[in-house]
Amino acid sequence: MATVYSMIFKLTSFLSAWLLLVTAAVAEPLPTELRDDPFKLAQAVSKRTFGRINTEQEQLLAQPELLKEIVREELIPYADYRFAAYKVIGQSELKKSSKEQRDRFVEAFKENLIVTYAQLFTEYNGQKVAFLPGALSDENYATVKTLIQEPGRPDISVDFKMRRNKKTGQWLAYDMVAENLSMLSQKEAELRGLIRQQGLDAVTDLLIEKNQTKIEFQSESEEAK
Structure with missing residues (x-):
């Protein structure tokens, strides 16, 4: 039986993906006036992302891997994945690491977000x-602040944490909190201990391996397990 957290996670997964990243053409960036306002940005990204999923539903069912490209094009440009990755690494390990090690981890972390959220979009x-x-x-x-609403189910509160980029002045999302459960805190709990025990390079390699996971739509019988 699914845990309370997994139920919340599944119900909110379709929206969480914009936190945080090819089809034929690269998506046009949102206008600056939207990117300068965190509340307008959230609504614009959500509207465009789900509009695209609905439009490309037939292709996605045939080629689920295309969900990765939707996440990469529509969501990642508005996600502060480097900030989130550094939070996961932690200050003590950051000080020990080289720029090359940090950049390699950030890239693997970004790709891991793409894979994770692309799979969640199948829900x-x-x-x-x-x-x-x-x-x-x-x-x-x-x-x-948002509410996820589905007929026959209680509303679920989901908060998106945003920060203004000091260099560009534009807003980016770095965390999602669903019913008081932080996605970033979960990643920290999952990876920080491993980084201390095995080292940053080893955890980066682990993420790279996980990033090879193929996206699949689950059958109703599989979802019920």
């Missing part, structure tokens, strides 16, 4: 997203 079946009034923690951090 999307038209749930609705209600955006609630947000809150600026300060001029550089914001929380975008």
Whole structure:
């Protein structure tokens, strides 16, 4: 039987992917005025991403790997994956590592997000997203609040943590908190201990291996397990 966390995770997975990254053409970037506002950015990214999934549904069912490209093109440009990756590594290990090691881990971490969220997008079946009034923690951090709504199920609260990039001044998402459960904290718990025990290079290799996972749609019988 699925745990409470896994149930929440599945119900919110279709929206969580925009946190955080080819088809024929590269997606046009969102206008600057949207990228300068975390609340408008969240709504614009969600609308464009799910619109594309709905439009390309037939191709996706035939070629699930295309979900990776949707994540890469529509979501990753608006995700602060380097900031999240550094949080996972932790300050003590960051100080020990070289730039080459950090860059290699960040790239593997980014690709791991793509694979993870592409697979989660296979759970999307038209749930609705209600955006609630947000809150600026300060001029550089914001929380975008949403409710995931599905007939016959209680609403699920999902908060997206955003930060303003100091170099560009534009907002990027770095974490999702579903019913008080942080995705970033989960990644930290999963990987930080391994980094301390095995080293950054070994964990990077592990992520690279995991990133070869193929995207598959599960049957209803498999989902019920």
